Amino acid sequence: MKKLITGLWTILFLVLVGCSPQVVEPVTPEPEEEPPAVQETGPEYRIIYLEIGIDAQSTHFEHRVANIYSIGTEGSDRELIFSDIDYPWNLGRVYSVSPDGRWLVCSFFEGGRGAYRSLSLIDTKTGDLEQIVEFDYTREGIEGEQKQVYGQPVWSPDGSMLAYEVINIPPEPRAESYNTDWIQVYNLNSKEVKQVIPRIGGMCATKLTFMQPVLFLPDGQLAVVYHGFYSSAQDETDIYSINEEVYLMDLESADITQIMDVDYFDQVEKVQSFSNFRLWENSIVFEILGDFEEDGDIYRYILQEQSIEQVTSDSQLREQQPDVAEGKLCYVGVPRYGTLAYSMPSGDIYVLEGQQHKKITEFDLGAAKPIFSPHGEQVAYLKYNYDSNYEFVENTDIQIHNLQSRQTASLVSSEQIIDLVGWLVED
Numbered sequence: 001m002k003k004l005i006t007g008l009w010t011i012l013f014l015v016l017v018g019c020s021p022q023v024v025e026p027v028t029p030e031p032e033e034e035p036p037a038v039q040e041t042g043p044e045y046r047i048i049y050l051e052i053g054i055d056a057q058s059t060h061f062e063h064r065v066a067n068i069y070s071i072g073t074e075g076s077d078r079e080l081i082f083s084d085i086d087y088p089w090n091l092g093r094v095y096s097v098s099p100d101g102r103w104l105v106c107s108f109f110e111g112g113r114g115a116y117r118s119l120s121l122i123d124t125k126t127g128d129l130e131q132i133v134e135f136d137y138t139r140e141g142i143e144g145e146q147k148q149v150y151g152q153p154v155w156s157p158d159g160s161m162l163a164y165e166v167i168n169i170p171p172e173p174r175a176e177s178y179n180t181d182w183i184q185v186y187n188l189n190s191k192e193v194k195q196v197i198p199r200i201g202g203m204c205a206t207k208l209t210f211m212q213p214v215l216f217l218p219d220g221q222l223a224v225v226y227h228g229f230y231s232s233a234q235d236e237t238d239i240y241s242i243n244e245e246v247y248l249m250d251l252e253s254a255d256i257t258q259i260m261d262v263d264y265f266d267q268v269e270k271v272q273s274f275s276n277f278r279l280w281e282n283s284i285v286f287e288i289l290g291d292f293e294e295d296g297d298i299y300r301y302i303l304q305e306q307s308i309e310q311v312t313s314d315s316q317l318r319e320q321q322p323d324v325a326e327g328k329l330c331y332v333g334v335p336r337y338g339t340l341a342y343s344m345p346s347g348d349i350y351v352l353e354g355q356q357h358k359k360i361t362e363f364d365l366g367a368a369k370p371i372f373s374p375h376g377e378q379v380a381y382l383k384y385n386y387d388s389n390y391e392f393v394e395n396t397d398i399q400i401h402n403l404q405s406r407q408t409a410s411l412v413s414s415e416q417i418i419d420l421v422g423w424l425v426e427d
Contacts, residue, residue, distance in 0.1 A: 045373055046070045046424040047380055048081070048104070048124070049398055050094045053416035058085045061111045066091035068104065068122065070424055073378070073400055075411040082127045084108075089116055095152050097124070097422040099159040103188070104421065107149065110138065119149045119164065121188075124424060132162070132186050133193065143171055147181065150241075151212045162186045163213035163222060173237045175229040179207040183224065185251070198224070198247075199254045210241070211249075211256075214277040215284060217303075222249045223284055224256065225274060242273040246286075246301070259301055260308060262288075280324035285311065287320050287331075298322050298331055311352070320345060321369055325376025328353045328403075332368055349381050351403065360401050361408075365390070373423050378402050382420050383410075 048070050055065040068081040068091075081104070084091040092107035103121045110116035118134035135147045146169045153164035163185045170177035182205065183196040198205040205211070215223040225243040232238035247256040265271040271288045278285040283300040290296075296318025298311040312319035317333035324330075334347040346368040348361045360379065361367045370381040383397040398412040398420055412418065 043374070044426040045073050045378070046426060047073065047398060047400070047411060048094075048097060048421040048424050049412065050091075050419040050421055051414060051416045052418075053414075055085055060084070060090055064090065064111070068094060068106075068421070070124070071398075071411055073409070073411070075409060080127075081124055082122050082129075089118070093152075094122075094419065094421050096155065097424060098155055099157060101424045102159070105132075105153050105155075105162060108134075117146075117148045119153065133166070133184070145170055150180075150210075151214075154213050154215060156216045157218060160188055161216075162188065163216070165210070165212045167210065173239050175231040175236075175239055178210075178229045178239070180210045182209075183211055183213055183222075183249075196249070196251065196254050198249060198256045200256060202255075211247070212243070213249075214246075215279055217248070217279065220251055222251055223247070223277060224249050243275065244273070246274060246284075259306070264308065276320070276322055278322055278324045280329060281327075283309075285322050285324060285329065287322060296320060296334065296336065298329075312357070314357075317347070318345075319350070323370055323372050323379075325372035328372065328376050330370045330372060330379050332370060333359070335364065346382075346384055349379060349401070351379065360403070360406075369420050371420060371422055374425050377404060380411075380420060380423065382418065 048068065050066060050068055052064065052066045054063050056063055058065040065083065065085045067083045069078055070081055071078040089108040090111045092109045094104055094106040097104055102124060104124060106120055106122060108118045108120060115137040116135070119132045121130040121132060137146060147166055148169060150165045150167045153162050155162055163183060165183055166181040168179045168181065181195070182198065185194045185196055187194070198209060198211050210227050210229070211224045212227055213222050213224050217223060224247050226245040226247065227241045227243045229239055229241045232240065245258055245261040247258050249256045262271045262273070265288060271290045273289040274286050275289055276287045280300065282304060283302045285298060285300045287298050297313065298319045300309050300311055302309060311329065312331065314333065316336050318336050319331050319333055321332045322329055329352040331350055332345070332347050333350050334345055346366050348359050348363055349367045349370045351358050351360055363383070365386070366384045368382045368384065370379050372379055379401045381399060383399050384393045385395050385397065386392070387394050395413055395415045396418040397410050398418065399408055399410050401408045
């Protein structure tokens, strides 16, 4: 037994100190491998669009229903932001997304008599509504003068303010009977609306000085256009309004300074109106509109030089609907000749980068409303698919073109009425 115990202790000793009588060198542990670095991914983009169709559950006239959706750039994970199916008023235009992606600015209306109109905000995360201003004539009747928001509201660069114009519509349509409540600036933080009456030569403008805000500038100024009201020569009740002059307004003093008017372009082409203003590389980009084949071309007003420069000049195209990103500008090139192209303002999408105009679609007709992604890597646009006689749109696609990979993907295709609203960046 004594020998057995001695043997066990010997084995245990050898296990603990090793069988070799040599001195055991300390073992240096191998350095731990660093975990692989987590690859940073770019921001996740989504597209916001409006779809108007029919739903049997809708209580609106003819079961009309309008839905606002967001969808991933892979064409999946569609989410409903807002539906008017249970809302008392019809959702009208969805104008744009706020710079921070939090809000959609839109309009609502009463579908029967047009006795209700409002300008509202929709939270892109919750779908909650916030009224900016509403004009409700459902109780007092619609016989008298009515107010409504004119044109498209515009965001300040930081998204804290929204500017728009309110006009008064006469009970009987006569051009000379229209008047304005001038420019309104809504503060999203205080929820207050400030009326800004333009001052010309130190004097306040009259009720016939129609000024629509079109663009906030970084220095606190507001670009505004003067638009008069006119009657058609054939029918005096056919009323239209055109943007004839462009001004810069100081929001503190309300003083305005003219920077251009339509007469300047008479030497180049007959121009009737300005439209689609964007801020790009310290300049105001805009398109000019005229009669038929004179319609088209994109220009810019360079702020520091106080000069006008032509951006597009293809003699075969009417360049329209510009959008901008850092170092890039995109637009629709509509075939200049032919009544078909004139009646349907769609064509191909072009991108200007540096001095090169690159065509990124091959439709001739069909592409419209291009919108850059927030950092300019992609362009989303509408693709109208016409019937064989080009009399109506059979369905509409929303497509995205990646400028780096040159790949195009179709996200949505619908026979309903579709409008592209803008991009949303998710955290």
